[in-house]
Amino acid sequence: MARSTAEGKAATAPKASGEAANAAGTAAAKAAKARQRGVTMTDVAQRAGVSRTTVSFVLSNRADAGISEETKIRIAEAVQELGYRPNAGARALASQRSDWYGIVTEIVTAPFAVDIIKGAQDQAWLDRRFLLIAPSDQADAHGPNQGMEDAAIEKLLEQRVEGLLYAATYHRGVHVPESASEVPTVLINCFDADGKLPSIVPDERTGGRVAVERLLQAGHTRIGIINLDPDIPAAIGRLEGAREALAAAGLELDPELVVSGHATADGGYAAACTILDRYPEGEGQPTALFCLNDRMAMGAYDAIKERGLTIPGDIAVIGFDNQELIAAYLRPKLTTVALPFEEMGALGVRTLAALTAGQPIAADQQLVDCPLLERSSV
Amino acid sequence: MARSTAEGKAATAPKASGEAANAAGTAAAKAAKARQRGVTMTDVAQRAGVSRTTVSFVLSNRADAGISEETKIRIAEAVQELGYRPNAGARALASQRSDWYGIVTEIVTAPFAVDIIKGAQDQAWLDRRFLLIAPSDQADAHGPNQGMEDAAIEKLLEQRVEGLLYAATYHRGVHVPESASEVPTVLINCFDADGKLPSIVPDERTGGRVAVERLLQAGHTRIGIINLDPDIPAAIGRLEGAREALAAAGLELDPELVVSGHATADGGYAAACTILDRYPEGEGQPTALFCLNDRMAMGAYDAIKERGLTIPGDIAVIGFDNQELIAAYLRPKLTTVALPFEEMGALGVRTLAALTAGQPIAADQQLVDCPLLERSSV
DNA sequence: TGATTTAGGTTACGCGCGTTAGTCGGAGGT
DNA sequence: ACCTCCGACTAACGCGCGTAACCTAAATCA
Numbered sequence: 124m125a126r127s128t129a130e131g132k133a134a135t136a137p138k139a140s141g142e143a144a145n146a147a148g149t150a151a152a153k154a155a156k157a158r159q160r161g162v163t164m165t166d167v168a169q170r171a172g173v174s175r176t177t178v179s180f181v182l183s184n185r186a187d188a189g190i191s192e193e194t195k196i197r198i199a200e201a202v203q204e205l206g207y208r209p210n211a212g213a214r215a216l217a218s219q220r221s222d223w224y225g226i227v228t229e230i231v232t233a234p235f236a237v238d239i240i241k242g243a244q245d246q247a248w249l250d251r252r253f254l255l256i257a258p259s260d261q262a263d264a265h266g267p268n269q270g271m272e273d274a275a276i277e278k279l280l281e282q283r284v285e286g287l288l289y290a291a292t293y294h295r296g297v298h299v300p301e302s303a304s305e306v307p308t309v310l311i312n313c314f315d316a317d318g319k320l321p322s323i324v325p326d327e328r329t330g331g332r333v334a335v336e337r338l339l340q341a342g343h344t345r346i347g348i349i350n351l352d353p354d355i356p357a358a359i360g361r362l363e364g365a366r367e368a369l370a371a372a373g374l375e376l377d378p379e380l381v382v383s384g385h386a387t388a389d390g391g392y393a394a395a396c397t398i399l400d401r402y403p404e405g406e407g408q409p410t411a412l413f414c415l416n417d418r419m420a421m422g423a424y425d426a427i428k429e430r431g432l433t434i435p436g437d438i439a440v441i442g443f444d445n446q447e448l449i450a451a452y453l454r455p456k457l458t459t460v461a462l463p464f465e466e467m468g469a470l471g472v473r474t475l476a477a478l479t480a481g482q483p484i485a486a487d488q489q490l491v492d493c494p495l496l497e498r499s500s501v
Numbered sequence: 502m503a504r505s506t507a508e509g510k511a512a513t514a515p516k517a518s519g520e521a522a523n524a525a526g527t528a529a530a531k532a533a534k535a536r537q538r539g540v541t542m543t544d545v546a547q548r549a550g551v552s553r554t555t556v557s558f559v560l561s562n563r564a565d566a567g568i569s570e571e572t573k574i575r576i577a578e579a580v581q582e583l584g585y586r587p588n589a590g591a592r593a594l595a596s597q598r599s600d601w602y603g604i605v606t607e608i609v610t611a612p613f614a615v616d617i618i619k620g621a622q623d624q625a626w627l628d629r630r631f632l633l634i635a636p637s638d639q640a641d642a643h644g645p646n647q648g649m650e651d652a653a654i655e656k657l658l659e660q661r662v663e664g665l666l667y668a669a670t671y672h673r674g675v676h677v678p679e680s681a682s683e684v685p686t687v688l689i690n691c692f693d694a695d696g697k698l699p700s701i702v703p704d705e706r707t708g709g710r711v712a713v714e715r716l717l718q719a720g721h722t723r724i725g726i727i728n729l730d731p732d733i734p735a736a737i738g739r740l741e742g743a744r745e746a747l748a749a750a751g752l753e754l755d756p757e758l759v760v761s762g763h764a765t766a767d768g769g770y771a772a773a774c775t776i777l778d779r780y781p782e783g784e785g786q787p788t789a790l791f792c793l794n795d796r797m798a799m800g801a802y803d804a805i806k807e808r809g810l811t812i813p814g815d816i817a818v819i820g821f822d823n824q825e826l827i828a829a830y831l832r833p834k835l836t837t838v839a840l841p842f843e844e845m846g847a848l849g850v851r852t853l854a855a856l857t858a859g860q861p862i863a864a865d866q867q868l869v870d871c872p873l874l875e876r877s878s879v
Numbered sequence: 880t881g882a883t884t885t886a887g888g889t890t891a892c893g894c895g896c897g898t899t900a901g902t903c904g905g906a907g908g909t
Numbered sequence: 910a911c912c913t914c915c916g917a918c919t920a921a922c923g924c925g926c927g928t929a930a931c932c933t934a935a936a937t938c939a
Contacts, residue, residue: 163924163925163926164925165925174888174889175926176889179926179927179928180888183927189885190887190888191886191887209659209926210659210661211659212591212594212599212661212926213894213924213926213927214925214926214927215590216927217894217927217928218926218928253656255633258619258623258626281587282589282590283590388830388831388832418826446826448826448827449826449830452765452766452799452800452827454766454800454803551918552919552920553895553896554920554921555917555918557896557898558897561897566917568918569916569917587896590894590895591896591924592896592897594896594923594926595895595923596898597897597924
């Protein structure tokens with residue numbers, strides 16, 4: 124019989140069989156045991172009176188190689204009693220598949236877009252995969268710490284990740300180190316400036332459109348726009364969307380109502396002052412401001428309040444980015460367009476899963492919607 | 502000679518030797534090669550004309566077992582040419598040490614204290630260790646997702662992490678799942694409500710003290726305090742520190758000047774209104790507000806400005822937490838006391854390193870200083 | 880009744896690497 | 910001329926596990 128073989132083995136390995144014999148102790152005892160040398164599959168096999176192979180089959184529940192229900196139960200019990208825990212590293216080594224993805228990002232440094240990680244984590248968790256996060260200090264592609272980024276990717280590859288995610292804090296073009304090409308790679312919130320890596324970015328244009336559409340719908344026709352650095356993808360897309368919305372309403376974008384500023388509260392304050400003071404109230408002064416990010420909206424609030432104007436009574440304000448800490452705590456709470464960080468992270472993992480499975484992906488560059496979040500400033 | 506042995510081996514393994522023969526190609530070729538089946542130490546050994554053992558010795562630069570300089574160089578060249586990359590999993594399996602720590606935290610969910618992760622990451626990186634981050638959705642110890650937290654720890658243990666970090670978003674007591682006790686565990690920004698796990702928490706008391714000391718130093722003697730929920734550790738500690746500072750100046754804490762509110766901007770606004778309206782200006786009205794968090798300070802700003810008062814001219818304001826997005830963008834910028842998240846994360850890793858090395862740690866509960874950040878509101 | 884299938888396993892090999900216990904040829908000592 | 914010692918390596922084993930190939934007794938079939 125099978126059992127006799129296993130028991131014979133146990134007899135020739137007194138130490139192991141001794142362990143198994145007294146293993147039905149308390150939880151604490153189990154923990155102590157597990158710590159000192161690690162319960163292995165062999166231990167489980169001996170306790171259940173079967174071969175290690177059988178245990179392996181059961182634990183990775185292979186439907187084929189038929190194992191009797193009774194045996195499965197005995198093995199499950201042994202696993203419980205011994206507190207067995209699979210060794211992920213050994214499994215990866217033997218099976219040549221790690222179930223790990225890696226994400227390299229400076230987001231660890233800049234909490235702003237940490238939701239990308241959250242989205243990716245959650246999706247990976249759902250797919251029963253592990254997401255290894257490697258930090259990268261670099262703020263721009265040619266920064267002084269390029270070495271750190273390379274090292275991060277290298278470390279991830281040493282872990283034999285099956286795919287790589289590369290995420291940026293703000294939407295821009297990046298140069299990905301060459302070593303990343305050794306496994307499937309997907310860019311998040313950025314795009315490949317030289318190669319053809321698939322990427323996932325926010326749909327800035329549509330975001331800009333819905334923002335302005337919302338203001339038009341509220342009856343505003345003179346809309347001031349507080350712009351970012353006009354050269355970055357976010358500004359280009361959002362402004363184009365704004366233009367589209369105006370055009371659809373038969374309006375044109377008045378260049379005098381567009382002011383660029385530093386992407387800070389101070390910058391927003393200054394820009395808002397410029398726009399508001401250019402025309403007297405009621406005579407061309409805009410009745411709404413579209414701020415291309417929430418920090419600038421924060422400054423705009425001050426400028427508006429300083430002039431004795433109310434929000435949204437006199438001036439409606441709409442932001443962009445949905446930086447919770449700002450948007451949800453400004454008074455009144457800021458209506459804004461959200462950057463879909465979580466969704467981008469999740470989509471990144473799904474795209475990676477498709478890639479590693481050899482399936483085709485939807486498109487080289489996938490756009491994710493930026494939804495409008497209604498609060499109280501319009 | 503040594504070489505003849507190795508070459509003999511190569512001759513009996515035509516596939517491998519063929520690979521080695523054309524391996525000095527372009528970077529792209531190397532990458533392709535590395536991908537399809539992985540360059541192993543054996544490949545390196547063959548190319549360098551030595552045994553695998555020798556390669557292993559050199560790569561883990563063991564000073565003892567003397568290897569000639571010449572051989573080391575030959576091996577280094579082979580590593581370069583083949584694009585060899587060690588397999589972390591296999592190494593961990595063979596050496597029984599993983600060099601991995603795990604951190605389980607709901608911080609992934611709540612970006613507020615993401616700096617803990619950053620600090621831990623950076624320190625781990627310096628120590629040449631890898632930090633595995635596992636998410637946990639639970640907001641409080643008895644939340645509905647306790648199962649997820651257990652699963653997270655389980656997953657980390659399956660990776661054979663050598664130590665565990667457990668971090669909370671806000672300073673509080675927690676109950677750590679039992680399975681965490683299988684490896685050294687350190688709590689960050691929280692403390693063990695029932696056991697005796699070592700923990701690292703902010704020094705709230707000293708933080709409260711320096712805040713009030715700063716206000717006293719600026720000449721304020723009537724200081725309003727906008728309190729949090731009075732029962733949480735943060736409130737207790739900060740208030741005690743405030744009391745200490747006042748006592749040192751021969752003053753007492755006027756209970757009428759302490760108002761608790763909801764820990765939001767609205768709550769801060771309401772509390773500030775209560776305090777400011779309780780006394781007429783100049784006749785007992787406080788000239789400074791110590792807000793126990795920055796969000797409440799944000800609301801206090803509104804209350805102050807609404808009354809036509811200036812900051813810091815009429816009323817000085819000091820916050821707590823240093824939530825960058827708020828503190829650095831309020832106008833005027835908010836002077837506040839910083840929670841040392843990064844430092845706590847780093848100290849957590851260092852403590853874990855000591856623990857896993859069997860060294861004693863400084864104390865069961867380590868306090869980390871909360872530094873005062875001077876901006877423009879005092 | 881002997882041949883064949885099938886259920887329920889088992890044996891044996893290898894994944895990539897760390898590590899202990901050698902091996903081997905030559906320099907130095909007597 | 911013999912022994913010892915040392916420098917520079919190598920052979921061989923095992924880490925925990927997945928998996929292809931094989932085995933055996935009972936059930937089924939011709």
